[in-house]
Amino acid sequence: MLCHLMRTRNYHSQSRRRRASKKKLTIFYKQIDEQLKTIEELNFKATKDSSPIGSPRGAVVRYRNLYFESQKIESLMNENHQLALKLERALGKLEAYENGASAISEGLKKMKETILVTNLTRSTETAVNFSTQAFPLMDAGAEPLKKKKARTGK
Structure with missing residues (x-):
């Protein structure tokens, strides 16, 4: 039972906070709307004054x-x-x-x-290489002749 009372108190306190927050937000939105209206009026006056024909x-x-x-x-x-x-x-x-x-x-x-x-x-x-291999064969036969001549001369 005590828990139930505490829960209901918490619920009521949260709902109060929500209402207070909603009121603050509503006031805040109204202030923003008022500021936007004044900005539009100032823009209108500024463009009206700056335009040569007066139409903004x-x-x-x-x-x-x-x-x-x-x-x-x-x-x-x-x-x-x-x-x-x-x-x-x-x-x-x-x-x-x-x-x-x-x-x-x-x-x-x-x-x-x-x-x-x-x-x-x-x-x-x-x-x-082929030609050098072919020529030594021909020279090979001639060289022994020279050697023979050299031997016969002794």
Whole structure:
């Protein structure tokens, strides 16, 4: 029973706090509404005084249109700048690719020439080896004759 009384007291105190909070919020919202009304009145007076014909509507509309136009222009300028940067990067990549492709083709040409020269030197070395192997056989028969002559002369 005691617990039940404590719960009801807590419930009532919470509901009082909620009511007080709601009252404070209601007062706060009323103050905000009043401030918004005074701001609108001040804007109306300012635009009425600044417009040549005295109608604030035209001046406000023109001002808003100019403001939105300037915002659009600024956003388009930013977008244009970003696109220019992307284009510059793409051109740089394309140039690097083209230079790389020409460098690769030049490298392949040089490699081809090197392979041809290497093959040519190998074939000449092979031909020289065959010819030197063939000539010593012919010289081999001549050398013993010289030795024989040298022996007979003793």
